[in-house]
Amino acid sequence: MTDLAVPLRAKDTEPRSRDQVVLAGLLSLPTLFLIVLCLIPLFLLVQLSFAHREDGGLWRAGLELTQYRQLLNPQFLKVALFSFTLALTTAVISVALAFPVAYFISRMKRRAQITWLVGLLSTLSLSEVLIVFSFQVLLSGGGGLVKALVALGIMDSVHSLYPNFAAVMVCLVYLVLPYIILFLYPAMSQLDDDIPAAATTMGASPARAFLTVVAPMVKGPLLSAGLLVVIFTVGSYLTPLVLGRPQQWTVGILISNGAMTTGNLPLAAAQAVALVALMVGLLGLVRLLTRAGSPAS
């Protein structure tokens, strides 16, 4: 390959550098956007987290660790742990559900595939607020679901199915599921049916072929999908607020309460910075583990 590439590169030197200029030009705008709209606000957030809080008032500029010290209280750690548990549980459930769905869609006829994908895409146009409040109505005692379950004898009496952890979980899974199916679909489409078939020909049972041949092939996409769900849901706010009890409050709700109700923006900023740091830490950990797991990649 290198033997072929060398003469090619030598020949294309001029157009290549012109390409690079064009590329740099094209990339400069997004880079500028990233700096202005992402890095500067992040810097301001970090700066705010060191500001001095004035009780009952707002805050004034400062450089102190008061807010970070407050993060060490068991209350915040408990809520942070809960947020991650919620996000990880949502990830496991939604990936477990999305994996077979994406697999089956990818094996359908083209027309059916398109119908499914368009259907999934169209659910993304619903606002989160609308979905969460619809779940509130659906799970309420007067909602059709409860009445149906009572009529079928599955529920003993009419009572609402929220607020609780399960309601939060179900709604979060509903919210992320279309993203994850669409995310897994390309990987599933590329899966070559001949490979598990070959494994079976070589004497492996279908289950063994699936576990030792198919699963390792899609391990990467599944893991990425799971991480995507964690990133999506770790900062969830509206779903636990509306469908959960205060015991199911997440860091997102604490941040909102601190920022919007008590006006303690330095504390809210510190909590947000901590959440970002935990998230980056988690991503780093996953990267380390996957590297250790597959040294070849």
Added chain:
Amino acid sequence: MDADQDGRRPGLLNRRGLLMGAAGLSLAACSPKASGGGADTLKVSSYGGNFEEAMSKYVYPVFEKASGIKVESIPQPAGLQFLLQLIEANKAGIAPMDLCISTAVDINRGRNANLWRIRDPKPLTNLGNLPAQYVSTGPKGIDGVGALGWFLALVVNPDQIKTAPTSWTTLWDPAYRDAWGLAGAGTSPIFDIAAATYFGGGEILNTEAGILQVIAKLAELKPNTKLWWDSEGTMQTALENGEVKGGVYFADVAATLKASGTPLSIIFPKEGAVIDFGCWCQPMASTKVAQADAFINFMCTPEAQQLIARKVNAPPLIKRELMDLTDAEFNKVSSDIPPITINTKARAEHLDFMATNFTKMISS
């Protein structure tokens, strides 16, 4: 006070209200000297929705006719976002409005940021009509004058609770497990309700030890509380669906819900309903002092306050004997039972302590 459909309410988060307000303020900030207009116009913002509409339709025209000053009414979102943007605009010398409405907690926050203009009481000849508690006075002087009030009352669904309760103690009654929707933010008036019902008044909230005592009492509400609501829309849905049997809610919004068919009894308990209020405040960057004085002075007249009671459905703030409201008109928006007032001193000094410990209590 109403603003029910839009769900905007001071101190309570409402995403839509915040977004609209943010958009409004940014637009206002883009146009230099937004408070411009002629010398005889006054830009007045008040909580958006029915309230702002009723004020501009029924109350402002009377003032315009009497004073010759034209009022330009703009809707104002509730919440901290509004205040933060106003502070920034004011720092830049821009006044998006000449007068806005602000609650005690936000007046205090604005005061620390040097946001409010201090009023000379001399031109405010009608100030005496207001009880002193509705005039906001800081170390430098008067920076807010009572505009209107709103009540938080006890509401119950008469289909689910046959005998209407008469006391806040019902909230603590073990007979009502998982029944209530209560205001759940860390600064909630539920503190003042518990203090007035069990501790002889709001003074107990002046010390941290007292606050912890009140929180311990509030912890007894946990088994009875199904919903700790933050935005009034959440409580509205819960009341409409029969998800909660009752709780603490805005009396005026409850009245609107009742009128549209939700089964509700609105009760002013014997300990009093909680009254909260907003004040007219002028940002420093607005220079129309005389016009603002004329407006505020008019708003303190019995004529204006009667209009607020009759047309805006909000409780008047001036002394009842000054007005010619019939008993029916008065009782529709208020009550003779002395209200529970919100301890704003406690919020100014111990807000973070109250919020942190309250959140800890309800989420454990």
